[in-house]
Amino acid sequence: MSRSSRKRSTSDLVVVANRMPVDRVVDDDGEVTWRRSPGGLVSALEPVMRANNGAWIGWPGDTGSDIEPFEDDGLTLVPVTMSEQEHNEFYEGFSNATLWPLYHDLVAKPSFHREWWESYVTVNQRFADAAAKFAAKDAIVWVQDYQLQLVPAMLRELRPDLRIGFYLHIPFPPAELFSQLPWRRQILEGLLGADLVGFQLSGAAQNFVRLVRQRVGHKTHRDAVYLPDGRVVQARAFPISIDFAGFEELARSEGVTARAEEIRRDLGNPTKLFLGIDRLDYTKGIYARLRAFSELIADGEFSVEDAMFVQVATPSRERVDQYRLLRDDIDRLVGRINGDLGRIGRPAISYLHSSFPREEMAALYRAADIMVVTPFRDGMNLVAKEYVACRYDSDGALVLSEFAGASNELRQAYLVNPYDINGMKARMLEAYRADPKDLSRRMRAMRKTVAENDVSHWASAFLDALSAVQPTHSKSTRPARRS
Numbered sequence: 001m002s003r004s005s006r007k008r009s010t011s012d013l014v015v016v017a018n019r020m021p022v023d024r025v026v027d028d029d030g031e032v033t034w035r036r037s038p039g040g041l042v043s044a045l046e047p048v049m050r051a052n053n054g055a056w057i058g059w060p061g062d063t064g065s066d067i068e069p070f071e072d073d074g075l076t077l078v079p080v081t082m083s084e085q086e087h088n089e090f091y092e093g094f095s096n097a098t099l100w101p102l103y104h105d106l107v108a109k110p111s112f113h114r115e116w117w118e119s120y121v122t123v124n125q126r127f128a129d130a131a132a133k134f135a136a137k138d139a140i141v142w143v144q145d146y147q148l149q150l151v152p153a154m155l156r157e158l159r160p161d162l163r164i165g166f167y168l169h170i171p172f173p174p175a176e177l178f179s180q181l182p183w184r185r186q187i188l189e190g191l192l193g194a195d196l197v198g199f200q201l202s203g204a205a206q207n208f209v210r211l212v213r214q215r216v217g218h219k220t221h222r223d224a225v226y227l228p229d230g231r232v233v234q235a236r237a238f239p240i241s242i243d244f245a246g247f248e249e250l251a252r253s254e255g256v257t258a259r260a261e262e263i264r265r266d267l268g269n270p271t272k273l274f275l276g277i278d279r280l281d282y283t284k285g286i287y288a289r290l291r292a293f294s295e296l297i298a299d300g301e302f303s304v305e306d307a308m309f310v311q312v313a314t315p316s317r318e319r320v321d322q323y324r325l326l327r328d329d330i331d332r333l334v335g336r337i338n339g340d341l342g343r344i345g346r347p348a349i350s351y352l353h354s355s356f357p358r359e360e361m362a363a364l365y366r367a368a369d370i371m372v373v374t375p376f377r378d379g380m381n382l383v384a385k386e387y388v389a390c391r392y393d394s395d396g397a398l399v400l401s402e403f404a405g406a407s408n409e410l411r412q413a414y415l416v417n418p419y420d421i422n423g424m425k426a427r428m429l430e431a432y433r434a435d436p437k438d439l440s441r442r443m444r445a446m447r448k449t450v451a452e453n454d455v456s457h458w459a460s461a462f463l464d465a466l467s468a469v470q471p472t473h474s475k476s477t478r479p480a481r482r483s
């Protein structure tokens, strides 16, 4: 990866996200290098960012000393640092113990602390200051996700010439839940600094517009909010997606094909392999799904020779209490299920608490007959779409929660209510016993949907809509597109 200290220049397209698109790697000699992280967001935005001298402002993932902005393969990367206390209060606290559970249907109880809110304001201001500094005149700035909801208004205050977009990757709750937040008005006003506020689903956009009308008192009509200064803010749905072609290509590669066979062999060639891949998060419904699977074995519907469940749980937010408790709960459940139902060399569940590179994920998707994605609430869920992209033979079954945003598009999945264990058992069994022709019909339809609506489609739909917004303070240009 080419890297050099940056020349001081500004960018026509600035992305502001809590995470940077690179990971900081310190080798044995203490030398620091950066490795491009394989997120869908950065690959989708890369072409348009390169064409616009793009800059990415983000947190490098640790606390400590300031790091100078640098160039990486044509992108300007601007690290925003935070102190240990800010990490506790802004990231673990307000972002992940207040907003995260509040925005996910109160699956866990949110904590409200005034010091956490103060850190949220301080860190948001730091991101806004960095964006103001690196954005060229009339540039487009695209702010990402719940950690940075105050940035749009803070940035507009500093730089009224900019065209500002905001995209929320997680659900936006109905007024009845959102109204618990002591700082509800400030968050709404923060978002209203944007010209375009994007959500996963149209229901979320409607929740936002309704709240703005009720709590801030602005006039609204459909997806538009009319501000007293004449500015119009649009709130619309842009369902996010994945690099469909990239995943399919990876899935077809020799290395992944061989690895998928090896995985099945190592597991003792079960007749049917069930798979779950999630961040270890209480919104994902891992506990209920493993219980449902184990009950199917206990009920005698199939044996541990017939079926095995591989559950990958990627470590996440490990210092937040609720995540720690969840890990203990899952450890205990898996131990109990395997103790009760497993045989020598045949556990019912193969549980992996670790994160894997894309190649290994693709091999797991290829190896699995039934993918089980059962969150209690999820903005989209890209794992479901990745599984579909990897099934190029149009085989395999997807069991999918009605409460994942992806269920809006993947209508041919085996849809389940994750709160209904018996219902989940019935659908998992249906997928297990399904006729290959039926599976193929479902998978073909889902593949068509995801192929036609991939992540570059998502990025251009958002940026085109943002470019089409009539600027009130300045004239602005569309971002140049690479052909």
Ligand code: G6P
Binding pocket: 018, 019, 145, 146, 169, 170, 316, 317
């Ligand atoms: C979700 C959020 C992202 C977040 C990611 C990983 O997908 O929408 O904003 O980056 O989870 O969580 P983390 O706390 O590790 O950034």
